[in-house]
Amino acid sequence: QAGLTQPPSVSKGLRQTATLTCTGNSNNVGNQGAAWLQQHQGHPPKLLSYRNNNRPSGISERFSASRSGNTASLTITGLQPEDEADYYCSAWDSSLSAVVFGGGTKLTVL
């Protein structure tokens, strides 16, 4: 099953803004949008955003998501050291009847 496409790594400076992308197709991201997950080493993933820009309770407003066509984006403003983590996008693929994940982006905060 084809997954979603994410850049393997992104590096930004402290207090800067990072934008992570996730590209799919009309059967997944372009259909129902994407969810975003954050995973720190040795921990399970944590949901950051879903249906493009809904944040679960407790998630900082520094995390915001959007979608344009078949590409979803996660923007993190005011980067902090604790934002250094792996970020994954996910979507339901209606043609595959499956959840598809992106390969993940490793965010480094310099």
Added chain:
Amino acid sequence: QVQLVESGGGVVQPGRSLRLSCAASGFTFSSYALHWVRQAPGKGLEWVAVMSYDGSNKYYADSVKGRFTISRDSSKNTLYLQLNSLRAEDTAVYHCARDLSVVVTATLDYWGQGTLVTVSS
């Protein structure tokens, strides 16, 4: 609070079977779809399977279809994953995760810590 606790992992030889369990608490078990997601050492997330809130719908990744079976027991608030004909490439930490909704979406809002399955001779 929502808790998902996996168990049943271990070291198993290729071709053998294993059953994983995920004990759920802190929410109405029968009101949510539940997923299994795995992560091979040093790799990304790979979705494995999902079962709808009432068990009427099950979906599997192509890589496990015909070998793995997802099930749930609402009387025990437990999700299961039966792993048969195991291969080396099935080696991973297996997480159970709750879907945000009764219907199957790709929004997994709570995750367990996972249980490690190692397939090796």
